[in-house]
Amino acid sequence: MIKEFVLTIILGAVLGFGITGSYLVVHKNNNESISANNSQLSPTPVISETVAQTTPTVTETSNLTITAPENNTVLSTDTTSIKGTAKSNSSIIISSSTQTFTGQANANGIFSININLASGANLVKITAIDSEDNQTETELLLTYSTAKI
Amino acid sequence: MNPLFLILSLFIPFQVSAQEAITVTPTKAPTKEVLDLVTKKVKEMLNQESTTVSTGPKSFIGTIFQISDTQLTINYKNQDKVILIDADTIFINAKKVKIKFSDIKSTQSILAMGYLNAQNQLTAKRIIITDLKTIENNNQVVIGTIVDISKSSPIFVLIPIKNKNTQYQITTDTKTDVVDQNGQEIKLSSLTAGQKIITIIKPDIKLKQTFYTTKIITQSKTSTSTPTPAN
Numbered sequence: 001m002i003k004e005f006v007l008t009i010i011l012g013a014v015l016g017f018g019i020t021g022s023y024l025v026v027h028k029n030n031n032e033s034i035s036a037n038n039s040q041l042s043p044t045p046v047i048s049e050t051v052a053q054t055t056p057t058v059t060e061t062s063n064l065t066i067t068a069p070e071n072n073t074v075l076s077t078d079t080t081s082i083k084g085t086a087k088s089n090s091s092i093i094i095s096s097s098t099q100t101f102t103g104q105a106n107a108n109g110i111f112s113i114n115i116n117l118a119s120g121a122n123l124v125k126i127t128a129i130d131s132e133d134n135q136t137e138t139e140l141l142l143t144y145s146t147a148k149i
Numbered sequence: 150m151n152p153l154f155l156i157l158s159l160f161i162p163f164q165v166s167a168q169e170a171i172t173v174t175p176t177k178a179p180t181k182e183v184l185d186l187v188t189k190k191v192k193e194m195l196n197q198e199s200t201t202v203s204t205g206p207k208s209f210i211g212t213i214f215q216i217s218d219t220q221l222t223i224n225y226k227n228q229d230k231v232i233l234i235d236a237d238t239i240f241i242n243a244k245k246v247k248i249k250f251s252d253i254k255s256t257q258s259i260l261a262m263g264y265l266n267a268q269n270q271l272t273a274k275r276i277i278i279t280d281l282k283t284i285e286n287n288n289q290v291v292i293g294t295i296v297d298i299s300k301s302s303p304i305f306v307l308i309p310i311k312n313k314n315t316q317y318q319i320t321t322d323t324k325t326d327v328v329d330q331n332g333q334e335i336k337l338s339s340l341t342a343g344q345k346i347i348t349i350i351k352p353d354i355k356l357k358q359t360f361y362t363t364k365i366i367t368q369s370k371t372s373t374s375t376p377t378p379a380n
Contacts, residue, residue, distance in 0.1 A: 072209060073206075073208075074205065074207060091347060091366070093347065095288040095349055097285065097286045102366060121208065121210050121284045122284070125290075127290040129347060133310045133311060135290065137290070139286070141208060143260065143262060145275070147262075147275055149263065149274045
């Protein structure tokens with residue numbers, strides 16, 4: 001009888017320590033995991049920076065990347081969106097020989113600006129000016145034609 | 150039953166379960182693997198978009214410097230491009246009249262439209278004789294500080310922020326578009342010396358060493374504009 005009683009106490013103690021210890025280990029790991037994940041999530045620009053470096057580009061300079069449309073593209077409409085990336089919050093100025101369009105890159109450096117095209121070939125200059133007044137420029141040949149190509 | 154076995158059999162499964170709980174801790178926050186996966190998918194989508202665009206019609210401009218029975222070679226800004234000619238190629242002169250391949254001469258400037266092959270040669274479907282001067286974009290973007298404004302004529306002097314050894318004499322007229330950083334129109338007369346602006350200029354046809362501005366964007370000392378893409 002005493003033997004069983006002692007055995008039960010030992011068993012209870014072991015179980016108690018086991019449960020308490022395991023709970024503490026699991027709780028600690030959970031906290032570390034959440035903390036690590038939160039630290040990975042907070043700088044969202046990391047995604048866009050990675051994309052910006054590897055985006056298939058038509059025209060690229062160090063601070064200005066045009067993702068669409070591709071240089072030398074023939075378009076069947078007289079409007080298009082110039083899409084790309086620059087340094088965050090850069091001023092974007094797009095000029096053709098007859099018109100000027102302006103916009104601004106967002107906090108991740110992404111911009112999309114609608115422009116009008118003249119019939120035929122359009123040499124479109126895209127300029128980005130960042131917050132430190134650094135200026136980067138690139139040029140696209142975009143042709144607007146309704147003829148069957 | 151052996152008491153030791155009993156203790157171990159009760160304790161070990163719990164430890165294993167605890168280990169599993171540690172390794173597969175489910176968290177709703179995305180992990181690095183999820184972020185990598187999203188990045189990979191975005192890259193794939195962008196690649197796909199680029200591939201799609203590449204298959205569409207393309208165009209080249211340039212001045213012809215070599216003609217053979219099957220191709221033209223053109224040059225623009227020191228870059229040579231080969232334009233392949235076939236029976237389907239249509240030739241159009243500056244007056245929009247169809248002409249023959251034999252009418253095409255060296256030193257003529259053209260706009261060629263067609264499809265690129267693997268060698269980056271353009272198989273032309275349509276070739277138009279073009280005056281490159283009408284296409285060229287002489288616009289220049291300058292960010293600088295206004296140092297002087299004429300009271301008698303619509304002229305001001307601008308010194309670029311990044312090149313203080315240069316000065317631009319810039320003319321304006323009623324067509325000059327003046328806006329603030331938020332795109333709000335402001336009066337040309339509100340410009341003052343010492344003001345920082347971005348301006349789009351091109352050589353003034355009427356005045357030598359003078360530029361004409363089509364647009365002026367005033368810059369506030371502290372940027373307060375909302376970073377949203379705008380037209």
